[in-house]
Amino acid sequence: MLDPRKLHLLRELSRRGTIAAVAEAVTFTPSAVSQQLSALEREAGVRLLERTGRTVSLTAAGHVLVEHAHAVLEQLERASAALAAARGGPCGPLRIGAFPTAARVLLPPALTALTGAHPGLVPMVSEIDPADVSAALRAGELDVALVHEYDFVPPPADASIETEPLFREAMYLTVRASVAAARDDAWITNKPGTLCHAMTIRACQAAGFEPDVRHHVDDFDTVLAFAAAGQGVALVPRLAATAPPPGVRLTRLPLARRTLAAFRRGNGDHPAIRAAVTAFHTAVPHLPLDDSA
Incomplete structure (x- = not known):
């Protein structure tokens, strides 16, 4: 019988x-992970890993087993959700991840609705970049998260994660009337490795140039303050531009950011997850979004 915990480690190896x-992701020692994967090979009766020095890669059989691991772990999530529903209404800790804009604008009304409808739930919020959410969900560090995706930046594929769309918002450019018009300007972007940074770079490339990035700033209020101080131009989403500082002109662009709820595949019907996603939807009509975004 194959051990689901070992299958989880194999799936993580295929991604990481x-x-x-x-080992870092699951808080094991490397030797413990290696021992568990060796035990999985014995259980499977076939080589799953190819070891060359310090390098480890999956064999063809290893890749086949990873595909089955997705299905097995999804079914276990469904079983967990069904048992939770059988126990009654949602209760207990609920670990929610959110990027800063969503944490500031969407979560306060959503948490009010959630705890009002389900007083037995204990929401626990952590700010997290959407690029790190899949790993945190797979590791069980989060139960549900708010993530975003941009035009020009397709979401990373992860067969173990499901998403549910919540809302769409327009993107705005500071100072200039178009991205092309900012060809010779200094740019302010989020840190490299974030989806926001990738979106800015690709939007500029689509306009035919590489941006001169001078500043890497994650907080959009600070980005707008830099723009007001003449330190560069930037792309900002609607919810981050509700109250720009004096002197900052914003031009709406035909670009968008979409916010989604993310959770482990098979876990969407868990009472606590469904309650949270319902609360997110309840809060959306109260957001200052453009009507035609």
């Missing part, structure tokens, strides 16, 4: 690429 990265 090294034993050390898997």
